[in-house]
Amino acid sequence: MTGLHRARRFISAALTPVFVLGLAACTGLPNTIFGAHSEVGHAEDRLTYLLLILGGIVFVLIEGALIYAVVRFRARPNASTPSQTHGNTKLEVTWTLIPAVILAIIAVPSIRTIFETEATAATGALQVEVIGHQWWWEFRYPQYKIVTANELYLPVGRTANFSLRTDDVIHSFWIPQLAGKRDVVHKDRPNWLWFTPDSIGVWNGFCAEYCGTSHSNMRFRVFTVSPDQFKAWVAHQQTGPAFAVAAPAPAPADTGKKTGATPPAPVAAVALTSADTNTATVPHADLPKWTVPETPLPAGLSFDQNAIAKADPARGAQIFKTAACIGCHTIQGVSMGIIGPNLTHVGSRTTIGAALYPNDMKHLTMWIKDARLMKPGSIMPPMAKGLPESMGMFDDQQIADLAAYLSSLK
Template sequence: MTKGFTIHATVFLSLSIFDPASVEASKLLNLTNYFIIAALFILLIVVALLVYVVIKFKAKPGAEEPVQSAGNKKVEAVMIGIPFLMVVGFFIMTVDTMREVHPEIASQTPDVIVTGHQWWWEARYPGTGAVTANEVHLPVNKKILLQFASSDVIHDWWVPELGQKMDMFPGKTTHLWLNIKEPGVYEGVCSEFCGAQHAWMRVRVVAQEWDEYQQWLLQKDQPAQEPATALAQKGKAIFNRSTCGNCHAIRGTVAQGQSGPDLTHFASRPVMLAGMMPTTEENLRAWLSDPQAVKPGAHMPRFIFEQDSINALVAYISGLK
């Protein structure tokens, strides 16, 4: 417990390229393993030669300087030829893997559009009204196209178990093909330093079976739920008459801001602030009371609300599922 809020204690031990969960990650791992084997082979040869030279040519008392030799063309040919053939082989394998993992993009609509912001992720699903933040849902056993962009600085999408990184640039789009093999939750990060809260710009990819994924899309396509209590209704009124809606959108209401995370289904996400802490009323209350105390450098301004107004806002936002 720190300053009235609970930090999310997840340790990212699962961030490993050696446990691939997508077709693309498996192909990249195969290439990586070849590189590791080749590197170990060269290491063993160097160590063996080093030991051999040290033992064979160790100085002995009274021994004369050994005969010097130079210009052995056979040794030079082997020393140059083998590395050259290895480089050529790896070049061919790398190009072949690149073609398989990252084929050309046809003129098709991406399945998901991911935008990087300081310091959170936005995911939109073309053809639907579904929008989410820091939690990207994708179907398994289906080749899908992700489109990336940045709203401010350079970011870098990286979910190690799902494959390669992808840079995200302001004013430019990049793409990534992805075919996830198994349902599950896969943790990712921004791997390009992007400012004060770079370390807390994390993302969760939730891979689901097709039917479950379609149900999730349908649910996230719906407008926000109406407040269920008088306190939550008060919170909605405060949210709408304040400047909250200038940055945040809540579909079905007058709030249509685009610079902050979409809050339409905020409470359905298990973690908040890009993976920093669990989505609880306690943490939400601390965030609304003093954002800079929770996440220093964040672009969320501090509003001087009375405590009863904060309680009303918490009741309203916590009901957005």
């Protein structure tokens, strides 16, 4: 966060009178574009500072002249007719040239930065395929054959090269604390963006292009982790689902990767502690509060708490295999649906519904019960018995079992 503080000092020193109001709001700014945590973000920030400073100077000069004119030349009693000036060529030339010079000062570094940041990504970059869906994000790591959703893991110090595609309408991939946004436009012609994260942390990501009903609910998280943690995460993601019923644990899908990390054994449904340096995922308890969603539950949705207490993941696994779930979701070795997010390690994620709700039994059960009420426009149909267009006909106990199964897929 030092970058953030530096940026804040920088601006407040230059533009204190203008920005007082805004700085009053600067008590906690988890998504500020200032003090970005990548080289691309830095380059963009440098231009923004330059623009703010030059703009601030122009602002002060013009508004100062305006205030002076308004005060100095206001009508006074017994004033005579003012001098009838029609113009002044020298002045006109001057105030044409000065803006031209200021703009040249902006244009040169702007164009240099365009070519720097739009150059080809460094060799050896981590390739990440981003696929925008209404209204969630699919992330694929082709080098590691990993498919996940709504949570992105990036190692610090290694360039991440994003290939951005959409499955439907235009979206925009934006992590304000890491770099500027890039629109996700085409199905078959990927857009590109790269940057190299330089600090460990958890960052919020947003869809920044209006994309329909739940545009505001198309968020994601980015975890920038140490290279070792990243290796561990990759190894963990490459394992099969953590919960297997009446079958041997599936082998890792792909062993061709050369990360060198020992794949951890499928972990049980217990939270990893922050003391464990080799954690595959960021412990939920360590999440900063701005990454823990506080979206209120929709009115008119209730759930039997006893069912949650009695939930059995083994029963849930059986239900999953035989229900409509498999039509849309992949769980490695269990189902192959591709319409919804890959759920192989869904239990390891911190949120559900594209960062809309915390990933816990309370929210997961409600989500399965009626996703469309939980998230406007969601194409996932309700699964509870008695709801219109329900695909599941489940009672609360069956839903709780399903949720327990999914939660166990760490």
